Amino acid sequence: MKKNSAVFKSDVNFKFACNKTLPSIELVYETYGEINADKTNAVLVCHAFSGSHEAAGLTSDGNKTGWWDEIIGPGKAIDTEKYFVVSVNNLGSCYGSSGPKSMIMETNEPYGSKFPDVCVLDWVNSQKLLMDELEIDCWEMVAGGSLGGMQALQWAVSYPEKIKRSAIIAATAQTSPQNIALNEVARQIIRKDSSFNNGEYISHNTTPKEGLKTARMLGHITYLSETNIQRRFGRKKQAPGTKVAEEVNFEIENYLQYKGDQFSEFFDANSYILMTKAMDEYNLADQFDGSMSEALERIKSKLLIISFTSDWLFPSWHSRRLQKDCILYDVESSFIELEGSYGHDSFLFASPEYSKILKTFLGS
Amino acid sequence: MKKNSAVFKSDVNFKFACNKTLPSIELVYETYGEINADKTNAVLVCHAFSGSHEAAGLTSDGNKTGWWDEIIGPGKAIDTEKYFVVSVNNLGSCYGSSGPKSMIMETNEPYGSKFPDVCVLDWVNSQKLLMDELEIDCWEMVAGGSLGGMQALQWAVSYPEKIKRSAIIAATAQTSPQNIALNEVARQIIRKDSSFNNGEYISHNTTPKEGLKTARMLGHITYLSETNIQRRFGRKKQAPGTKVAEEVNFEIENYLQYKGDQFSEFFDANSYILMTKAMDEYNLADQFDGSMSEALERIKSKLLIISFTSDWLFPSWHSRRLQKDCILYDVESSFIELEGSYGHDSFLFASPEYSKILKTFLGS
Numbered sequence: 001m002k003k004n005s006a007v008f009k010s011d012v013n014f015k016f017a018c019n020k021t022l023p024s025i026e027l028v029y030e031t032y033g034e035i036n037a038d039k040t041n042a043v044l045v046c047h048a049f050s051g052s053h054e055a056a057g058l059t060s061d062g063n064k065t066g067w068w069d070e071i072i073g074p075g076k077a078i079d080t081e082k083y084f085v086v087s088v089n090n091l092g093s094c095y096g097s098s099g100p101k102s103m104i105m106e107t108n109e110p111y112g113s114k115f116p117d118v119c120v121l122d123w124v125n126s127q128k129l130l131m132d133e134l135e136i137d138c139w140e141m142v143a144g145g146s147l148g149g150m151q152a153l154q155w156a157v158s159y160p161e162k163i164k165r166s167a168i169i170a171a172t173a174q175t176s177p178q179n180i181a182l183n184e185v186a187r188q189i190i191r192k193d194s195s196f197n198n199g200e201y202i203s204h205n206t207t208p209k210e211g212l213k214t215a216r217m218l219g220h221i222t223y224l225s226e227t228n229i230q231r232r233f234g235r236k237k238q239a240p241g242t243k244v245a246e247e248v249n250f251e252i253e254n255y256l257q258y259k260g261d262q263f264s265e266f267f268d269a270n271s272y273i274l275m276t277k278a279m280d281e282y283n284l285a286d287q288f289d290g291s292m293s294e295a296l297e298r299i300k301s302k303l304l305i306i307s308f309t310s311d312w313l314f315p316s317w318h319s320r321r322l323q324k325d326c327i328l329y330d331v332e333s334s335f336i337e338l339e340g341s342y343g344h345d346s347f348l349f350a351s352p353e354y355s356k357i358l359k360t361f362l363g364s
Numbered sequence: 365m366k367k368n369s370a371v372f373k374s375d376v377n378f379k380f381a382c383n384k385t386l387p388s389i390e391l392v393y394e395t396y397g398e399i400n401a402d403k404t405n406a407v408l409v410c411h412a413f414s415g416s417h418e419a420a421g422l423t424s425d426g427n428k429t430g431w432w433d434e435i436i437g438p439g440k441a442i443d444t445e446k447y448f449v450v451s452v453n454n455l456g457s458c459y460g461s462s463g464p465k466s467m468i469m470e471t472n473e474p475y476g477s478k479f480p481d482v483c484v485l486d487w488v489n490s491q492k493l494l495m496d497e498l499e500i501d502c503w504e505m506v507a508g509g510s511l512g513g514m515q516a517l518q519w520a521v522s523y524p525e526k527i528k529r530s531a532i533i534a535a536t537a538q539t540s541p542q543n544i545a546l547n548e549v550a551r552q553i554i555r556k557d558s559s560f561n562n563g564e565y566i567s568h569n570t571t572p573k574e575g576l577k578t579a580r581m582l583g584h585i586t587y588l589s590e591t592n593i594q595r596r597f598g599r600k601k602q603a604p605g606t607k608v609a610e611e612v613n614f615e616i617e618n619y620l621q622y623k624g625d626q627f628s629e630f631f632d633a634n635s636y637i638l639m640t641k642a643m644d645e646y647n648l649a650d651q652f653d654g655s656m657s658e659a660l661e662r663i664k665s666k667l668l669i670i671s672f673t674s675d676w677l678f679p680s681w682h683s684r685r686l687q688k689d690c691i692l693y694d695v696e697s698s699f700i701e702l703e704g705s706y707g708h709d710s711f712l713f714a715s716p717e718y719s720k721i722l723k724t725f726l727g728s
Contacts, residue, residue, distance in 0.1 A: 174599070175599075176590060176593075176594060177593045177594055177597045177598060177599060177614065177616040178585065178588075178590045178593045178594070180599075180614050180616055180617065181581075181585045181593065181616050181617065181620055182582075182585060184581070184612075184614075184616075184617040184620060184621075185578060185581045185582045185585065185620070187611070188577075188578045188581060188621070189553055189578055191611070192557070192574045192575070192578060193556070194558045210556045211556075213552075214549060214552045214553055214556060217545075217548070217549045217552060218546075218549045218582065221542065221545045221546060221549065224542075226540060226542045226679070229540075229541045229542045229545065230540060230541055230542070233541045234541060235538070235539075235541060235544075235647060247551070247555070248548075249641075249644070249645075250541065250544050250548075250644070252541040252544055252545050252548075253544065253545065253548040256545055256548060256549070257548075257552070277613075280613070280614070281613075283599060312676070315590070
């Protein structure tokens with residue numbers, strides 16, 4: 001599989017939906033496969049909250065594969081022998097695109113908590129700049145899970161002429177207050193870490209690692225399903241001598257602490273806050289004075305809406321509601337609830353059915 | 365309704381299941397109604413994680429009612445015109461019974477994190493001491509929700525001759541790893557509060573209020589249901605000027621911060637850790653070398669097992685599993701899943717059906 005990593009720099013003022021402006025933005029991205037002569041085989045994949053542009057193949061640190069490697073590659077659901085796949089790190093994230101860790105040119109200080117509030121529409125608008133740079137006229141498909149699915153939906157609404165298919169997976173057109181509540185707990189955990197320093201931890205030479213760790217532990221639970229945790233860990237006790245901390249009794253506790261610790265090594269606390277706020281604020285109809293019909297009637301692409309049985313973070317009723325609205329407002333769409341025991345994370349893992357559905361949709 | 369508050373002091377060594385011993389224990393308790401001449405009308409109600417002995421009537425601060433006031437009282441499901449109801453604050457809690465805030469006699473220092481690990485069996489054993497003190501030979505019913513339901517089940521197993529009916533509501537015979545995971549996040553939040561001082565915050569003159577607050581915010585979400593949050597708060601924004609903190613956008617965030625803050629004013633952090641650990645450790649079969657048949661075959665009382673449709677902390681499959689085991693091992697039991705939109709908290713609120721079922725069971 002041909003794979004490229006690149007940085008796109010836009011020196012035009014970038015205006016965020018919150019009305020703030022940055023004089024320039026940078027987006028790191030990867031591409032997989034090759035673009036054809038008339039540039040009609042391009043697919044955009046959008047990452048979820050803590051994902052990055054590294055969607056397929058080995059990651060840059062060499063010891064993992066990209067978050068959608070089971071879906072993207074030669075012969076896979078998104079076949080890189082046929083399609084040219086673009087994957088961008090979102091604005092406000094911490095993997096290289098402009099975000100809180102970027103420097104303010106004038107002061108040579110990091111933006112920190114002063115980075116503009118981002119939203120799903122900002123991501124789509126910034127991806128559109130990259131699309132123009134790559135001289136792609138129309139995406140064959142925009143696809144993503146979770147926060148990535150919201151971007152796929154937003155593309156269909158914001159740039160109806162620029163997208164043929166939108167695959168909206170384990171996502172919603174309107175984040176639920178339960179999700180907002182869980183995100184707020186995570187943010188509160190981070191804010192109350194004494195190393196957070198109101199978001200200016202870089203200037204203070206501190207890192208709110210403990211806060212990030214605990215916030216991730218909570219997030220991690222919400223990405224799994226009760227069944228999955230039960231089957232994988234059950235009530236097994238952590239063997240003495242293998243505990244990450246003295247206070248740990250059960251394997252599930254040890255696992256969460258371990259994974260949370262890893263996460264806190266690389267993720268940025270301000271990005272955590274920004275990205276979860278973007279998720280909370282997502283309500284498609286809000287952009288059209290509360291009118292879902294106005295939003296959906298703009299769509300010209302086909303929609304594929306997928307949910308998973310064991311996903312309790314974005315349960316199927318979100319997808320069902322979107323499908324109902326699509327039927328009401330005459331959008332060509334299919335909704336399917338798939339079996340998936342990994343909870344919300346099910347969207348990451350290929351199954352024969354899931355892969356075939358994506359492949360058929362993309363080839364339709 | 366005749367109501368009494370009292371303190372029971374036992375000066376006999378109290379041995380915990382963890383093998384530690386206290387030279388004496390104190391239990392604060394309330395009683396509602398009057399005991400009959402032959403003491404055959406006594407009911408024990410057991411509280412959940414953060415509950416107290418104040419189950420019915422006005423609470424001692426005068427501005428609330430007890431946690432089961434909708435169920436206990438004249439003419440209510442547990443009718444205080446007919447029954448004498450006993451409600452005890454659990455060992456290890458922080459409402460007056462012996463717990464981490466109690467003083468070690470020799471040193472005149474609080475136990476703090478050195479208070480013995482408590483478990484459901486310890487609570488039942490301590491309640492048995494009070495039962496003897498009150499010269500009650502047999503409970504007409506032991507009833508409770510959540511952690512209180514585990515005590516009701518434990519009573520049936522540990523003291524089969526001393527209980528006629530056990531009402532096990534929104535509970536389980538074996539805490540799930542998802543619950544353990546959520547509890548561990550809450551504990552981690554508390555431990556990482558810089559005022560926690562490894563549990564010795566009283567000696568350090570600090571209080572881990574922020575940790576308690578955030579832990580409660582998480583707990584609070586798990587006690588509600590997605591539907592309930594959706595209906596009650598939706599995506600309504602908190603009006604400017606009414607926000608508890610600048611970072612709050614949505615009503616649900618404001619509400620959780622407010623309630624968390626209140627909770628942190630009175631609850632004890634070491635009790636939080638002790639009580640959630642007791643919940644995590646609960647696995648009835650463990651006490652009988654993993655044999656559920658051995659546990660259940662001891663039971664001589666009738667069981668009523670109730671779950672609620674919207675409870676995702678102790679979902680109905682826990683109750684269904686217990687009912688299946690009861691049928692397998694010949695325990696007289698009924699299981700019913702009730703409609704209840706309050707999530708786990710549904711057990712606190714009377715509905716005509718729920719009340720009638722409890723009343724009928726108690727009168728049977």
